[in-house]
Amino acid sequence: MTRLLIRDVDLVDAQGKLQKAQCIAIDGTAIASVGEAEPADFVADETLDGTDLLAMPAYFNAHCHAAMTLERGWAEDLPFERWLNERVWVAESALQEEDVYWGAALAACEMIRAGTVGFADHYFWMDQVAQVVAESGMKALLAWCWFGKDTGPEAGGITLATTERFVERWRGAADGRIRTCLGPHSPYMCEPEALKRVVAAAERLGVGIHLHLSESREQVATSLKRYGRSPVAHLAALGVLGLPTLAAHCSVLSEDDVKILARQRVMVAHTPKTYLKLAMEMPPLQRLLDAKVRVALGTDGPASNADLNLLEVMRLTGLVQKSAQGKAEAMPIATLQRMASRNGAHALGFSSSGRLAVGAAADLVLLDTRGTHWVPRHDLAASAVYASHPGDVIHVMCDGRFLMRDRVLLTLDEERIRAEAERRAFRLVGSPMRRVRAYQP
């Protein structure tokens, strides 16, 4: 294992405070020391000059559908239902297993270039995504999406059992960089009996779930009408939230819903670019934080929001909340950073990631602060949130291994992935329209 010393680097510490000219020693997969002085007994195999660089804990994307990169830019400026029924589900009905590999590989390139080392993915043919994670050196929590009905081969052949076998096949794989869980789509797609089967299976396997929850007023109204309970209360009553739960969106919540999410220690994934671009409800983020609900940040799929850039998601989260709350002091920088790194890592189950501290996993992003948009460097943490872009990301490391160095991806063949993904994407959207299901909130 390599012993690396990064010298003279500025960093944002676990308290969100900027520390200038620090040394970070990395021994194998973990951080061995952080401080002003070089560690006395540390013999480095290699030294990296951190002058003019800012080290941050790397970012974790808590909700995405990576292979939907293939649909980027194919469903613009459309109302939500047309976006879904006429575009997304049409392309997905033509999806073949190997497409998912190339779509996810494209996503991995893009995420690493924006400083993200881990992602929670929720999609189909997840062995393909797991393969990408293994090859890329990233970390992931992977769930095979199940719509609540076992289907025959003519409709994809996805059964709950398929998704359980996936959980077992890949859990702990790639030196522990891959974690798995079950992926029931949502309480509006899955009937109560289906959700009970998920709970039993998850308990048997000893894993959690990743699902979509309470995305719209229509979903809440339907749930109240059908079950007499909000989507959150409905899941709680079924025992679903007793599982370790990563719930994307949680956009429409009553006071009781917030209490349930806090009590059940549900991890919420907040994906503001999608809410804005598809004109969906904006979740009550401050109420969640005030109630001590743990919130991480995500991009959602690139069909809905165009990209996979957590730097921008942090920024949008801050901007939108300051505006929505009418308080320029709301959602301070350290909170945004923590949601994008530490909370994201926790949401994926990588509890030793997400901070620059002794013993933590060596998951780092190094940003070049020489760009004129960072100058004058009054507050590097602020610029990292409000002025940075992926072009500033110069090195990215996961478990002590460089995934990108000097802006070159080291684990993925970017040229080949770009060409193959684009070829397949053009095939998908050129396929005949074949509606597979209609959205019913």
Added chain:
Amino acid sequence: MTRLLIRDVDLVDAQGKLQKAQCIAIDGTAIASVGEAEPADFVADETLDGTDLLAMPAYFNAHCHAAMTLERGWAEDLPFERWLNERVWVAESALQEEDVYWGAALAACEMIRAGTVGFADHYFWMDQVAQVVAESGMKALLAWCWFGKDTGPEAGGITLATTERFVERWRGAADGRIRTCLGPHSPYMCEPEALKRVVAAAERLGVGIHLHLSESREQVATSLKRYGRSPVAHLAALGVLGLPTLAAHCSVLSEDDVKILARQRVMVAHTPKTYLKLAMEMPPLQRLLDAKVRVALGTDGPASNADLNLLEVMRLTGLVQKSAQGKAEAMPIATLQRMASRNGAHALGFSSSGRLAVGAAADLVLLDTRGTHWVPRHDLAASAVYASHPGDVIHVMCDGRFLMRDRVLLTLDEERIRAEAERRAFRLVGSPMRRVRAYQP
């Protein structure tokens, strides 16, 4: 003058439509031809391969305070009044004339790197900004801010006459790249008598004005109380809006105000990142567009919004409007592009800029579309708005002259500007607190 041919380039035409593999011929300062075929009779001095590049009309920043780059990151997460009274005005009270040169030069570097070739600046010691514009090869509409009271040397010595002389000194300078106008701060800072003096001076000089207008409910309430009219109606009644007017913000507007803005052909500068970050009112943009008010996009000063990136301003304008209107189809991509380029150019008075068409000024930005965040290239115009970042900007041209080529700035000494601006910025914020005025809406 150089005759340049750009071959095999994709572009977004004046109708907002993507055209693949085009040739753009540039003769001196203007576009000589655009089309699939190379022009028959055009002998190029130089040819540029446009493969994998997207040509767009360059961007025009319709409202900024360029030298406020010096305060970037120095006033984070503060309520508006503390932001202004405890930070911005304190730093500005220590401002020296030459600081403005270096702050504006830093801004020019940043704007060019983000594809912006022109800006409407509203600040102090504007000869310094004009000097930067002349040297940088950019275009600008420059106004010396006047608070409505002539002050003696002990308070900066700014009189309306100072700002008039500036208008005359620089109008049409730098081969017509510099335009000038008067810069009364706002109807809440300037008394009616002061505004009447501005109207008389502007008419005498034959120029327009650039000012701040109707930024908050408090300003509207004060105006109604003091003058019996909204800020917009008050300016109209004083004859101010009879001048060619560039009005920043216009955030709080009655139906009558919108009609006045349309009738008086006021150009509105919309700066959404500031509205979000400082939790200010979001202007009723759709109502303005529906009433045929001309709207351009701006960044405002980097003290309020951290950067000078019109790519992001386009994106935020789209995202915020889709969300605010509850319509994912609102604010289509072509509208956003037009506001950032053509409308911006018109707002600054450069009516031949802002489109890729024969006879138009050769003001272009060329974006590298090979980044994985652009792939698959289903809709390059969409990616330019929703996934691009300044790291994608590879060449920038103004009046047929490269300001940046292969990501190298050709007209400005970026290294020296970065160092000098930072040194001065650190002096400013290290200066003793000296409150010069308190914000009174």
